[in-house]
Each structure stands twice: as structure tokens, then as C-alpha cells.
Amino acid sequence: MTPTSPSLGRAPSQLAGSWEGGLLVFIALLYLAGAVVNPTFFGSTEGLHALLRDTSRVGIIAVGMTFVIVNKDLDLSVGSTYGLIAVVFARLFAPSFLDFGIVATIILCLLLGAAIGLVNGVLVTLLKVPAFIATLTMLFIGRGFVLALTHGQAIYYSGKAKAAPLFFHLGETNVLGFNNQIAIFAIVAAAGAIVLAKTRWGYETFATGGNEQAAVYAGIPANWVRIRAYLISSLSATVAALLAAAQDKGVTPLYGVSWELTVIASVIIGGASILGGRGGVVGSCLGAALVVLIDKVLREGWPITRTVVIDGESIAVSARYTLPAGAVLVFLGLLLVIAVLIEPYLIRRQVLARFWAWLRRHPPPPAMEMGGVALEGVQTKGAMAADMALSATGLGKFLARRDALAIILAAVLWLTGVALRPDYWWNLSNTFAILLNYTELALITIGLTYVIAAGDIDLSVGAVLALAGSTAAYFLKVLGADPMTAIAMGLVAGMAAGLVNATVTVGFKLPSFIATLGMFYIARGLAAWFVAGQQLTGWTEGYNLIGRKVSDVLLYFDVAPPPGFIRTVTEVVSVQTVWMFFVAVVAGIVLAYTPFGLKVCATGGNLRAAAYAGINTNRIRFLSLMLAALCATMAGLINVAYFRSFNPVAGQFRELDAIASVIIGGGSIFGGHGTMIGSLAGAAVITLIRALLQLNVQGFTMPQHWINVFIGVILIVAVLIDIWVRQANILGTLRARFARRAPTGAGSHG
Amino acid sequence: MVDIQSPRPIVEMRGIEKAFGAVQALRKVDLVLYPGEILGLVGDNSAGKSTLMKILTGAYQRDAGEILVAGQPVQFKSPHESRDVGIEMIYQDFALCGNMDVGQNIFLGRWPLKGPFVNRRAMYAEADRVLKRLKVDVNSVYQKVESLSGGRQQSVAIARAISFEPRVVILDEPTANLSVMATERLLETMLELKRQGVAQIIISHRLVDIFAVGDRVMVLKRGEYVGDRYIRNTDEHEVLEIIVSGTRETALTADEARGRRP
Numbered sequence A: 001m002t003p004t005s006p007s008l009g010r011a012p013s014q015l016a017g018s019w020e021g022g023l024l025v026f027i028a029l030l031y032l033a034g035a036v037v038n039p040t041f042f043g044s045t046e047g048l049h050a051l052l053r054d055t056s057r058v059g060i061i062a063v064g065m066t067f068v069i070v071n072k073d074l075d076l077s078v079g080s081t082y083g084l085i086a087v088v089f090a091r092l093f094a095p096s097f098l099d100f101g102i103v104a105t106i107i108l109c110l111l112l113g114a115a116i117g118l119v120n121g122v123l124v125t126l127l128k129v130p131a132f133i134a135t136l137t138m139l140f141i142g143r144g145f146v147l148a149l150t151h152g153q154a155i156y157y158s159g160k161a162k163a164a165p166l167f168f169h170l171g172e173t174n175v176l177g178f179n180n181q182i183a184i185f186a187i188v189a190a191a192g193a194i195v196l197a198k199t200r201w202g203y204e205t206f207a208t209g210g211n212e213q214a215a216v217y218a219g220i221p222a223n224w225v226r227i228r229a230y231l232i233s234s235l236s237a238t239v240a241a242l243l244a245a246a247q248d249k250g251v252t253p254l255y256g257v258s259w260e261l262t263v264i265a266s267v268i269i270g271g272a273s274i275l276g277g278r279g280g281v282v283g284s285c286l287g288a289a290l291v292v293l294i295d296k297v298l299r300e301g302w303p304i305t306r307t308v309v310i311d312g313e314s315i316a317v318s319a320r321y322t323l324p325a326g327a328v329l330v331f332l333g334l335l336l337v338i339a340v341l342i343e344p345y346l347i348r349r350q351v352l353a354r355f356w357a358w359l360r361r362h363p364p365p366p367a368m369e370m371g372g373v374a375l376e377g378v379q380t381k382g383a384m385a386a387d388m389a390l391s392a393t394g395l396g397k398f399l400a401r402r403d404a405l406a407i408i409l410a411a412v413l414w415l416t417g418v419a420l421r422p423d424y425w426w427n428l429s430n431t432f433a434i435l436l437n438y439t440e441l442a443l444i445t446i447g448l449t450y451v452i453a454a455g456d457i458d459l460s461v462g463a464v465l466a467l468a469g470s471t472a473a474y475f476l477k478v479l480g481a482d483p484m485t486a487i488a489m490g491l492v493a494g495m496a497a498g499l500v501n502a503t504v505t506v507g508f509k510l511p512s513f514i515a516t517l518g519m520f521y522i523a524r525g526l527a528a529w530f531v532a533g534q535q536l537t538g539w540t541e542g543y544n545l546i547g548r549k550v551s552d553v554l555l556y557f558d559v560a561p562p563p564g565f566i567r568t569v570t571e572v573v574s575v576q577t578v579w580m581f582f583v584a585v586v587a588g589i590v591l592a593y594t595p596f597g598l599k600v601c602a603t604g605g606n607l608r609a610a611a612y613a614g615i616n617t618n619r620i621r622f623l624s625l626m627l628a629a630l631c632a633t634m635a636g637l638i639n640v641a642y643f644r645s646f647n648p649v650a651g652q653f654r655e656l657d658a659i660a661s662v663i664i665g666g667g668s669i670f671g672g673h674g675t676m677i678g679s680l681a682g683a684a685v686i687t688l689i690r691a692l693l694q695l696n697v698q699g700f701t702m703p704q705h706w707i708n709v710f711i712g713v714i715l716i717v718a719v720l721i722d723i724w725v726r727q728a729n730i731l732g733t734l735r736a737r738f739a740r741r742a743p744t745g746a747g748s749h750g
Numbered sequence B: 001m002v003d004i005q006s007p008r009p010i011v012e013m014r015g016i017e018k019a020f021g022a023v024q025a026l027r028k029v030d031l032v033l034y035p036g037e038i039l040g041l042v043g044d045n046s047a048g049k050s051t052l053m054k055i056l057t058g059a060y061q062r063d064a065g066e067i068l069v070a071g072q073p074v075q076f077k078s079p080h081e082s083r084d085v086g087i088e089m090i091y092q093d094f095a096l097c098g099n100m101d102v103g104q105n106i107f108l109g110r111w112p113l114k115g116p117f118v119n120r121r122a123m124y125a126e127a128d129r130v131l132k133r134l135k136v137d138v139n140s141v142y143q144k145v146e147s148l149s150g151g152r153q154q155s156v157a158i159a160r161a162i163s164f165e166p167r168v169v170i171l172d173e174p175t176a177n178l179s180v181m182a183t184e185r186l187l188e189t190m191l192e193l194k195r196q197g198v199a200q201i202i203i204s205h206r207l208v209d210i211f212a213v214g215d216r217v218m219v220l221k222r223g224e225y226v227g228d229r230y231i232r233n234t235d236e237h238e239v240l241e242i243i244v245s246g247t248r249e250t251a252l253t254a255d256e257a258r259g260r261r262p
Helices: A019-037 A045-070 A078-093 A102-124 A131-150 A165-171 A180-198 A200-210 A212-217 A222-248 A259-269 A281-300 A327-347 A351-359 A394-399 A404-420 A428-453 A461-477 A483-507 A512-530 A541-547 A550-556 A565-572 A575-593 A595-605 A607-612 A617-643 A654-664 A676-694 A704-727 A730-738 B049-057 B079-084 B102-106 B120-134 B150-162 B180-195 B207-213 B236-245 B254-260
Strands: A302-310 A313-321 B011-020 B023-033 B038-043 B064-069 B072-074 B087-090 B168-172 B199-203 B216-221 B224-230
Touching (some): A045 A180, A045 A222, A045 A259, A045 A281, A078 A102, A078 A131, A078 A222, A078 A259, A102 A131, A131 A654, A131 A704, A165 A180, A165 A222, A180 A200, A180 A222, A200 A222, A212 A222, A259 A281, A259 A327, A281 A327, A327 A351, A327 A483, A404 A654, A404 A676, A428 A461, A428 A575, A428 A617, A428 A654, A428 A676, A461 A617, A461 A654, A483 A512, A483 A541, A512 A617, A541 A550, A541 A575, A541 A617, A550 A565, A575 A617, A595 A607, A595 A617, A654 A676, A654 A704, A704 A730, B011 B049, B049 B168, B049 B199, B079 B087, B087 B150, B102 B120, B102 B150, B120 B180, B150 B168, B180 B199, B180 B207, B199 B207, B207 B216, B207 B236, B224 B236, B224 B254
Parallel strands (some): B023 B224, B038 B216, B087 B168, B168 B199
Antiparallel strands (some): A302 A313, B011 B023, B011 B064, B064 B072
């Protein structure tokens, strides 16, 4: 923990002639370009100062994130941690709320930051939840808390801030003429760089990220190393949030939205590998500067001269061209996807060094490691649940099914609804209203079941839903296209997103969570971009038929159903529900009874074994990801038709719902398992939970933000149940221990 | 070479060379395998045993040399092509899908069909038949592979391999992860396969196992062939000596060595 002799300083190779040097040149060039395009902003020292000031907070979080990513982990929760800490600071400090003293407030904020880091770390290491799923859930939970604590409104405390000048001066310009945040950033970056590059802590981090098993064998406490990285990451976000509080003396609920994207992109651009074991703090900081600069260039826009006609006279007005809402998000998402390709395809293959040698007509440098067939590591799953289904009979056989939990839960939740509000719940139209909510989620879940069974994940389903809906709405409203064209264009947009997901994941061999995370931002940004952030509405009713009740459709075509039972049914059943069940039946049969379905499970179960058995695993994974995008696209088209309008927030949190549905329904987050019945039951569970939480019981309803927090908690619990009860069979182990038998965990085999 | 053995080798590798970058992994290695023969392939770590076998199955491409299977020159581009001519490799980690059951694993990737659906009845019946032929007892073909012990998983992997009706089976360190009992059972299975005329190559560090079932043992050292011996004409001591101090120049083939031995 003590830094090595300071006389050595940073090794020269770390800056000169390496990736970091290139980044510095690139930043300088980009800044010059910015200055040429927009001299009023970038030409001044103020512009440079603002860039450095804003880089400071992103950079501080990037320092912490570097530790996490070098560890082969990921922390998606930093953005919402940043927002949450700023909000908590405001709630604690603001005179209109708790009115604490500054010291107590800061201490409580630091404690909260440490607690979030600890929860992340424990979930990921001791409880073995995949990093992206644990921290993504923390992201949603944190966002829910931010909205709940602010009620969607800004909180300011500039009056009281004068009472604690020492702290609030940290966010302001000092006597030397630069912002104190820049100095703090410099200190944090230097400390982080030294710790990562020169101390045992850093070496342990690289070892854990490179080969965790080897690190454990060597006596490195890998779990502690990973928890420590999460703590560092969360505390960095906390420090950044405190600086933001010091600077702005107030907070809005939008603090830190999509900052995880900015930070992860920074670290990856800085030369860290998403596959772990590589990275540097200096690179991450330069990456942060680059990303913030790109963000600024995109947001500041460039001045243009617009000719305005007023009273028949043309007047040249100097205006500023700015990108529409969502565009920045699209570019940052693209940046993330491109950046994750940099390390494996540029740095590891020494493309730049080879190019440089080729330019100078020198022989190229020797290839690094050419290794044999670089197949993904052998999947070892540790102790697994015994095959209880074989010995059990009757009820035991049902309980041993992986999807039993979801089916039982769905039934219990529905009965709970009946018990709480018999008047409202026990009602046909309510049942079908729930069914309607269910349809959208179930449709997404169908595709996601394939992806998760094949061992991948698709975090972009909600965003793809919005993208498809937005495209269709744009064609209908803005271009006045006919319904068929709109549907076709929506499908094209959604499938294009799926194609990018599948290509980056399968073609470039990157983890699916990072590829689809990029798409999560890109698709949502594009959706907002198309409709310019507004709600589009009002187009031909012919399109809306795909989201109507059967009776409405019949009415549209002037067909009157015979009165009686059939008419009642047509008045409550919707077209999309029928369509969803049709898709579900086909997809369910394919998954359970055809070779394709078995190939999906084999691919997810053991990729190497499946490939060796002659299964084209790339094709299977590609098709699964495409199917997920297709299902999300259909859900998006139906969503727009049902609401007769497109709202940019359509499909928000749907990825969370859908992943939770599949996992509750017996899917494994590690792949290889999943049934359609289970997933549909899981989707029913999630829908019923949402419906129950929104239920007005004796005048009390739960606010929407808390519902999202609740769903996030359920996702984590479902993943934990999957890992610990279904796979590690912790119940069986305990029972065996109580029965005073050998605690083998994995049942009866010789 | 014409001998009491079957006159025509099932596999013949001549002058195989392979380099990984600057490292010469194999230098002019020859290998002959006769039908029904169990050949032990031994040598120190990085002697090139696995590389040689991966070249035979087509997982790696050779730089030079030729391979003949049943007298026909072949050029495999992937393990799938070598499987088509009857060469099966069983990997150290078995290459099974733990989430699927025994029957599904034996037919991994080529599940029998009935129309567009998997013919489950035929699949499980055939899987059961293959397991019976191997004389291994797995409780049920419906059992998930991840709930089986290491030895039983090994049996499933072998059952999978022989369900392709192979002529050559390559076992890479088959006993490395097995208990004593499971090893015994595996060796019995290998002898059973031999009785059915399947040639086998076994890569192993455990000479005891090779001496228990093998017909011949071949030694590689730093990518070079340094001799082979008939099991009945040699002992573990001699083989160890070849492994430690054998050179290309002093190498003797099994037949030459048999002539010299008293």
C-alpha cells in the first residue's frame, strides 16, 4: 500500500509512444477542430477551463471504474450512484429537508457510497451474480430512489451553502484562476495511477482480471480484490457527486443519467480491455477528457447563418445548429461499441505499430501471442443440483421443474389480488386489462428466452421496442406513409438494431452485455431523435388496428359478430394478445421439441462442446439475438398502435422486466436453460406484481418510482434463487446437513 | 513393418511438422496406428502430444507432412471432417453440456428427427443401446449430465464418441480427473472397444494405465519422435528412460527394439 520510491516517477513507456500518447494527440486535434468550427466557445480559455472542469467529475469516476474493469467486472451503477448521492446530499443538507450540518452530511454520503459499493461487490463476488446484471439492477434501483426522493423536482440550497464556504469552495474557481475540482481530479488520478500501476493492490487487480482462478491459487484474495474495486468505484462516484453538489448547490433528478455510459466508454477508450486484465488510470483519464470533449462538441453545436423572412424581407440571423435530443446518446453509444473493439482488434494486434512500421518500410514488430484456437474458456459450473425430477413423483416432480416457482408465484399473486380488491380484481375487463399489459412484456420475453438459453443477454430490448415504435410513428405521422410501409420500416429499424447486436456479439466475439448495452443507448437515442423528443400522435386508424380489440377490428371492416358469447369474447380480447399467444406457441414448440431448440440449449450449456459436436453455435447465437430484436420490434409496433401515439419513454425498464421474467421462469443467467411456459409464467408474475403495486388498497397507491425499485429487487432475488437454489442446490445441502448425512450438495452419484 | 498385426495401418502420419510462431512444436514426426491397436502416446509436457493429435483431427493445420487414413491421403480442415472418416477425439474435459441429459448429450448436435421435431423415443432408445454396448451403467438416460460423477461423465463422452461408429478414438488424458474405481472402469471400456476392432490412441502421463491396456507406446520429446516399444517387450523403467534421455538419433522403432531385446 505504500507507494514505491517516488524518484522513479511514472515509467516513461506508460506515456510516450503508447496508446495514451496517441489519445493526447487525438484530443488536441479534436479540440482544434472544435475551435475552428465553434471559435466562440472552444476558442476561449473559458472553453478549455470548462472542458477540464467537466472532465474532472467524469474522470474521477473513471479512475474508480478502471479498477473494476481491469478486474474483469463492470459497474453500471455509477451514474445512478452519482445522482443518488447528490440527491441524498441535498435531502440531508437542504434547510427545507433534514437540515444537517455539512460534516455530518458528507460523512453520511460517504457511508452511503461505501454501502452501495459493498452491496455491488458482495452480489458479484460472494453471491456470484454476473456483474452486469447486479449493477444494472442497482442502476435502476438507484434511479428509482432518485425520482422518489426528489419527486421529480430540483432541490436548491444556495442560501445555506454560504454557511460552509470551506466545502463549497471545492466546486468553485480558486485564487490561481482554475476550478478546485481540477486539482482534486489531478490528485485522485495521480493516486489511482500509482495504486494501480505500482502497488500490490494494483498487481492483485491485474492478476484477478487476467485469470481469477490462477490468482486464487496463488493466494490472492480475489473476492476481496473485486469488492475493493467496487468500493473504490462507488466512492469515486461519491466524491464526484459531492463535487457536483459543491459546484451547483442544488440537484435535479437528471443528475448522472447515462453517466455510466460516458465513464465506461472513457475507460475503454483509455485502453482498458472489457475482457479484463488490461487498463491504466492515465489512459482512462485521457479517455474521459476525450469523451467529454466529444460530448461538448456534439452538444455545443456550430454557428450557422439562417435566413429568416420577416414581412417579406430576408434577414440573415446568426443561429446555432445543435443536434436534436437523443443524438448525443446515439453517438456516445456508438462510441462505446467502437471503443470495446479497440482493445482486442487494435491494441492487442498492434495494428498501429504495424502501420507505423509499414509507413517507414521497416519489418513489422513480432506478433504478440498467436496462441492456438482461442475458444472461450471452458465453462465450469461447479456443484449442480441433483436430478431430483427423476426420483420424485407427483407434486415433487412438479416442484423439481425449473419453472415451478414462476407458475406458483403467478397463481399466488393473482389470488392476492382477489383477496385485496375482490370488487375490482374479480372482473373480466380488469383481467383483460392486465392481459393487455402482459402482452407487451410476454412478447419481448419470448425472444429473450432464446437469447438467455443460448447463453447471451440482450439489454437493448426495451430500447429496440422504442426504436421500432418511433420509426413507425415517424413514417405514419411525418411522412404520411400507409400502415404497411410503417410496419415494414419499423421492422427494418428493429432488425437493423438486432443485426448490430448479433454482429458485434458473434462476429467480433465481444460479450453480449456490452454490445447490447451500447445498443441500449443507441436505439433509445435514435428513437428520441426521430420524433425530436416529442410525443407523436394522430394518424390513420388502419395502423392502430394491430393494437385494438377484436370487436374494433371487425367494426372497422364492417363485420358484426353474432351476439352472445362470441361477441363478449371479441369485446375483451385484443388482436395483439392473440398474436402474442400464436408467437409464443410456435416459439415454445420450436424451443422444446425441435433440434433448433436443443441446439440453443446446448450452445448455452457448453459452447465448446456444442461447437465440437458440429453445432454452428455462431448461427444459433446470431439467430437468437435477431429473434429477440424481432420480438421487441413487434412489441414496439403494437405499443404505438395501442396508444395511438408514440411516447419516447415507451419500453423504459422493459429490459429489466423481461430479464426478470425469464429468470423467474426457470432461465439461467449463465445460459442453457429456459422454457416458454416458464418465461410466460415469469412475465405473468412481473405483470401481476406491477398491477398489484398499482392497486389502490384503502386509498393507498404506491408511486411508480418505488415500483421500479421493487422490480429491481425482484430481479436480483430471482437471479440469486436461480444461482443458489436451482443450481447450487443450497436447500438440498442444508437438508442433507440436517439429516446428518455427508454434505455433498450434489445428491446421489457414485 | 509387415508383421503379425493387420498389414494395413488405419492411420499413418509421415513427417509432420508444425510451428507456432518461432516455436517449432513438431519436427518430422511419424506415427502409425493399426486397427484394434491401443497406442500410448507419452512424453514430457510440451513434447507435442496434443499438438500431434490436434493435427490428426484437423483442429490444427500441419505445416508439412502427410496423413493417410486407411491408405487414403487426407487433409482435414476441421474436427468435423476427421469425424466423417471415423476419427473421434475425447477431450480431457469431456466436452459435454451439463444442462442437458445423457441421451441429449450422446446425440449432441445430431438429434434424430421425426418431421421437424426431435424423435425423443428413438434418441433415448439408441442412447441406451450405445451405453449397454459399452457395458457402462448410467442410472438413466434422462439424467442431467451435470449430476453425474466424473467417471460417468467420461463414460457418456466415450458413448458419444462410439455412437459415431468410429475406427479411431483418441483419448486426451482420460484418467486425469478420475478416481481409481472410475479409472478401472474406463480401462475395461477401452478393452471392450478394442475387442470391437476400434483403434485407440491414449495420451497420458500415467504409464501404469498405458501398461495396463496398451499394445504399444510411443515417446515424443520436444516435438521429435524418440522411439516406440511394444508393451510386451518393455517396462516402465525403459520408457521413462526414453522420455528423459532419448534423442532422435538413438530412437528405435518397436520392431527394431524387439529384435535387440534378449
